[in-house]
Amino acid sequence: MDDQKKPDQSTSAQPQNGEQDKSRRRESFASQDSQTAKDFLENQLKLEADAREVLPYSFDNCTQPLGALRQSIFSCLTCNPPKNLDDPYTPAGVCYSCSISCHGEHTLVELFNKRNFVCDCGTTRLPSTSPCTLRADPATGSKGVHSQEPAAGNKYNHNFQNRFCGCLEVYDAHTEKGTMFQCLGLGTVETGGCGEDWWHPECLIGLPRDWNKVKKQEAAMTEEEKKEATDGFDEDEETPLPPGFPGEDDFETFICYKCLDSNPWLKRYAGTPGFLPAVYKEGGLKDAEPKEAPAAAEAEKEQANSxxxxxxxxxxxxxxxxxxxxxxxxxxxxxxxxxxxxxxPKHKHDFLPKSAPTGTFSLFLKEDFRDHLCHCPDCFPNLIPHPQLREEEETYEPPLSEDGDEANGGGSQGTGSLLERGEAALSNMDRVKAIEGVMVYNHLRDKVKEFLKPFAESGQAVGAEDIKAYFEKLRGDAQGIQEAGGRAAAAGAGGQGEDPDGADNRKEQSVTKF
Incomplete structure (x- = not known):
């Protein structure tokens, strides 16, 4: 290893001072790689608090016994590696709890909310080597069920293969830019819909995925500016919504052109109260300012008078x-x-335009769109298969964990601090064994404290070799402590860091500095 000097060290050190330089270099390496016990604990608590914020819910129970729910679903790419779209594939989705407890070390894709879904963990859709550790086998009563029959009512799409949108692009959270929007989902893949797919805004209006990059290049005046526009495109830049796409504040949700084509009766609502004008697959939103149809305005007036x-x-x-x-x-x-x-008496559909807009388009819905859908005897059968059109859906969320207080963010079971977990384990032990364990711990603590005291007084970092040597001599307590203390005192007084035979005793590792 080259003897590189710190900026505050003399570059004209004489040969006779070489040993002192080695000692200072050793201390420098140790101080860079070490941290105080207080810093370590504070960092540990911060990491635990961050984990609680990301995973605030209890993950002790699988949702499979609850039946079909609208819930957050994850696809495990480790258990079900995605294949080519044309190859046979068995998709599977797991609930929030199973994504952590059963697949916590696997590669997961968060699909967010899926409607009427039953957790597939522990079924034949996943390998038997990845059982559901939260559910018990009915035959044996032990945790770790696998190879059960999956729910027949679950519906799947290409999202479970980590592909999204009509472009079928593989999603990469590290490189994805811009906002994606989830369709309200009025149809499954089998019925011609999208299955609650997530869409890129540019794909909904017929623009290429790199439309913003191309736009910047076209706006550049010179070749050098074009190069700068290309090089700087990915540098922490928020991608705007493409032209022709509605503003995020103008709509609550939307129905993609696939689901709209499978439910054409909805097309007449485009541009009426509660709905934005048609957003075409080729060209986007034609009207900059959404305008209510004359018939629709008359309907509002007529309904108020009625x-x-x-x-x-x-x-x-x-x-x-x-x-x-x-x-x-x-x-x-x-x-x-x-x-x-x-x-x-007139119904709401009587005031809709006589004909729906032509062409392929998506329908963007305002927050109050449900208030403007017709519920007459002729129209209501269209609403029956789609309860999400009649009323706002409830999404299942696991209960917040009861473990941990508010100061700790209410972590889930098993996510308490190291101290809390230690106290919990101690409280579950036999009383006699617990007392004996505490006595042994106190004895060892006193011995280690006595060993560390000289290092604390001298300001010397405790290295891995120091601790290893101490425990090797633990059977000869007095001698081991005396020798370790002598080395620490000698290093603190003279700055020497070598063994008696002159070999360099630099520590390659260092642990907690007290």
């Missing part, structure tokens, strides 16, 4: 009747009955 009492309407009509037939009360009564009986 809430008034019938008596008020009759009172308004009464003067005309009196002027024409004042001498015939019975005729007036008959006229009122006739007028009322011939008036046909």
């Amino acid at each position: 809430t008034k009492k019938r008596k008020a309407e009759d009172d308004l009509e009464e003067p005309d009747s009196k002027r024409t037939k004042e001498d015939s009360p019975d005729d007036h009564k008959d006229a009122k009955i006739s007028t009322t009986s011939t008036e046909t």
Whole structure:
């Protein structure tokens, strides 16, 4: 190893000072690689707090016994490696708890929420070598069930192979830029829909994936600027939404063109209250400012007026009747009955445009879109298969862990601090064994403390070799402590760091510095 000097060391050191340089170099390496016990504990607690923030829920129970749920689903690429799209493939999804407890060391893809899904962990869709450690085998009663029959109602798409959007691009969280949007999902792959796929905004309006990069290159004036635009494209730059795509604040969710084609009755709602104008696959949003259709505006007015009492309407009509037939009360009564009986109440679909926009497009929905869908006897059958159109869905979330207090962020079971886990293990031990264990620990602690004391007084870092040598001589406590203490005191006083025979005694590793 080259003897590289620190900036504050003299570069004209004489040969007779070489041993002191070696000692200083040894101390420098030790101080760089070491940390105090306090720093170590603080860093450990910070890591544990970060873990609790990312995984705030308890992961002790698989959701399979709860049946079909709308829940967060993960695909395990270790158990089910993705293949080519044309090759036979058996997709599988696991719940939040199983993704941590059963597949915590595997490569996972978060699919976010999937509707009416039952956890596949422990079924024939996954290898028997990866059992569900949270569920018990009904036959044996022991944890670790595998090879059970999966739920027949689960629906899958290419997301389970880590492919997303209509472009079928493999998702890489480290390189992906921009925002993706999840379709409300009105159809499965089998029915021509997307299966709640996630879409790139540019793919919904027919632009290439690198549209922003191409746009920057075209805007550059010179070849040098083009090169800079290409080189700087990936440098911490947030990708904007493409032109022709609605602003994120303008809609709540959307229905992709695949799901819309499988439910064409919805196309007439484009541009009406609660819905943005059609966003075409080729060209995007045609109108910069969404405008309500005249018929739709009339529908809103008509619906508002329909809430008034019938008596008020009759009172308004009464003067005309009196002027024409004042001498015939019975005729007036008959006229009122006739007028009322011939008036046909209008439904919301009566005010929709007579024809839907042509072409392939996606439908973007505002927050109140459900209030504007027609529920008449003719239209309601279209809503029955899609409860997400009738009311906002509930998404299952595992219970927050009861372990840990608010200061610790409420971690899940098994995620307490090292101290908490040690105390929990001690409380579960036999009382006699626990007392004996504490006595042994206290004895060892006193011995180690006595060994470390000279290092603390001299400011010397404790190296791995120091600890190894101490425990090798632990059977001769007095001699071992005396020799270790002598070495630390000598190093602190004279800066020497060699064995008596003059060999370099630099520590290649160092541990906690006290």
